[in-house]
Every structure is written in C-alpha cells, then in structure tokens.
Amino acid sequence: MAGEAERAQDRRRPLLRTAEELFAAQGYGEGWFRGVRERGGISEEAFRREFPSPEDLMETLAEAMLEEALEAQSGVLEDPSLDAVEKLRRLFRGLAAWKLRRRAFFRNLALAAYREENLLLQQRLMGVMGKRMVPLTGELFRQGAREGVFSLSDPEEAAEQILWMLRGLGPRVATVLESPSLAGAEEVVRKFSAISRSMERILGVPEGALGLGALFRETLHAWFETLTGPEAGRADPGAL
Template sequence: MPKTVDETKHAARRQMFLDCAEHLLQTVGYDRLSIQDILNATGVSKGAFYHYFDSKQDLLEALVDQTSQAIAENLAPISDDEDLAAVEKLQRFFATLAAWKSARRDLLENLLGVWLADENALLREKQRHAIARRIAPLFARIIEQGAREGVFASSYPEQEGWLVVSIIQDLNAAMASLIVSRDPQASDQAKRLSSACQEGVARIIGIDPQTFALVEPHLLSAWFGSSNGKDSQ
C-alpha cells in the first residue's frame, strides 16, 4: 500500500535527523555532539526532535539500525545474482563489505569510542543480532549454491551462514578494540586475527582459505596505519 502524504513527510523528517546526525558525528564526534547541535543544523524545535527520538542514544540506535540495513542492501544483489558462481559471490561478498566500511571510515571511527562503552553493551548485542538476521541468510544462500556446484563442502548452509557471520562480527569487534587501543602492535595483531578468521571461515564451508580474502592487506594498513602512527601502505 502506498504511503500517505503524512507518512512520507514523517519518514522524510526522521531521515533528515539521521542524515544530520551522521554528518555531525563525522565532524564533531559523538561525545561532543549535542541535541542542540542537531537542532541548530536542522532549524527545527526541540519538540520536533523528541517527536521522533527519545534521546541522543535513541538517535544513535536508529542510525546504527539504518547502517545494518544499508549493509544488507549492498550485499543482497551479490547473493541473488544468478549469473555469478558461488566462489565469485564469496569473493565479492567480502570485498563489498570491506569497501562499504572503508567508505565510511570517518563515521565508524568516531562511533567506536561510544560504541565500545560499557553502557552500550545491550545496544551492541541488539545490533549484533539485527545484522546477523539480515546478513546470515544471504551468506547461507551462497554456501548452499557452492555445495550444489561442488566447490564447498557444506551440509548445513543455514547454520553455517550464521557461524560465518558470527566470525565476521567477532573479528569486527576485535578490530574495533585494537583501533581504540592505540597499541603499537595493533597492526600485527589485526593481521593475525584476520588470517585466523579467514582460515576459520574456509574450514566451515570447506574451501581453500587462499580462494578469498576476508580483509585485504591494504585495507588493514589503511585502518591501522593512522591509529599506530605509521603511514598507510
């Protein structure tokens, strides 16, 4: 059923707040961001803001949910492409995911500190499940196709899709902690973690780990070069 004028207006106004918040997060960061900053940038009243969001935290949760939906929308065409072989889908899946994150590096880095805070543990867990619900079925279809083509050794595609996504999420969480830590050894640790997770994913679906790259080396250098005071390679 088509949306009414009021529903369309409501969705557009809510999206305006989300777009504004995303921009401000990249320029001032979450800690310095205030609701008043958003009101000043959008030119709306405080009452209008609270009509859509209960708090700054609620706004962040909505932005994160929008982000997970956008990730799934970027990956779905790969999973659904009938002209691609399973191995190529696997390669494109990880490459697209990495490229999506790299394109939003400033935003993600600004969110890391607050995202890893203890008070956001419940929000992180909710987001973890939200992402898994959207992405695991996409990956499961690739695994199922690979099993049909005889290139993956898989007996439980649906469950293995969840396992692979869990590994990716655990890797993301570990990488985020390393970035925030500013540890001089973070880059080396990140490379080892990435290699270990890549091997784990390969074993789950029954494929040579050299067939794909979970995270390309140059992307690791880009993320950890600046955090460790080194030049990106």
C-alpha cells in the first residue's frame, strides 16, 4: 500500500506543479483544468482518474501547498526553546511571508473561493485547512496552557472557533484583492484587529498579548503595495 501511495504521488507531482503555475497565471475554471491536462500530456481518461473535477484538483493542490508551507515552518514548530506565544507569532509571520512570495496564486485563490458559484470549492478548501490547521494550532494552544499562558479547557475547540472567525474575513480580503483601495485595506485591518482581540479572549490572554493585529496590518499593506505598484497583476515567476 505504501508503494502504491508513493507511485500516486510521483504521478501527481508534475501535474500539481503545472496546476500551480497555470493557476497563478489564469485563475480557476474549466480552462485551467483542461490546460493542466493538456500541458501534462496525458489522456483525459487518465487525468480524470486522478482528478475527476476541478474541485478535486484544487483540493489536492491546496493540500500539497499547505504541507509545503508548514514544512517550511517545521523549525519553529519543533523548537523546544520557544514558548507557545512566540511559536504562534512566528508561524503566522512565516505563513504570511510564504503566501506573499506566491501572491499571484493566492490572489486568484481568494477570488475563486469566495464567488457564489464556487461554494463547493470553498467548502473543500476549508476542509483542507481545518484538517491540518486545527490539530496543529490546537497543540500550540495546549502547550500554552501547560505553560500557564493560555486559559482554556478545549484547545482544539478553540482552534476551530478561531478558524471559523478567520473564514468570515475571507470575502472582505477577496474584495480588496480584486479592487485594491487603501480604504478597503484599512477596513480589513480593522476587522482582523477585532478578530485578534476575540482570539485573545478565547485564549484567556490580555489584549495585544499575541501581537497579531500589527502583523496583519504589515502583511496586508505589503499585499496592497504589490497590487497597486508597477508589478501589479503580474505573476511572480520566482514563486512558481
């Protein structure tokens, strides 16, 4: 069974690489799905066996990219010298920087996920995030509770609540990415600051203890600069 799983990964790896490149360039849809198959040079029947629908391909790609992003943060997550708060800060900062380097991809992802006609895609992507991020952040919350910093009875329930709150911010972020404006960016920052305060209440820490509001402002303004500067709208070749 392990050998078959490895062979499946080997078959999919070049297709997922192509899927990432094309998605960054043109976004989500049947044209993207068809383009991946055509550039992969395989029959439609074989391609559909691997990925029956665009949602299946996007879900598999999201899983692979999330694993890559978290692998890049493994040094932080496994560092015994860091407390839970510092791990959370570095994790959020590291993931934000990783996404920014792939800004064309994640801009198109946000635009696709929050369109009404793509509700199934949004559900699939949230499932990917929940399956991986809830246990991971739950373990960090558990560490914080052991350290006496966080005050909560159910770390994974807290992680689910926070993920749900962040999901609610998604449509506003997508609007700013589609039609960039300083006023829109500032509104999203205010909304995230409110979510950050709610996170701190859930974890039982003083307001501002996590320092995530300032990080989000810095991150969103970096995105805003890329969307309104001379490179706006161009894919980042170095990120593919």
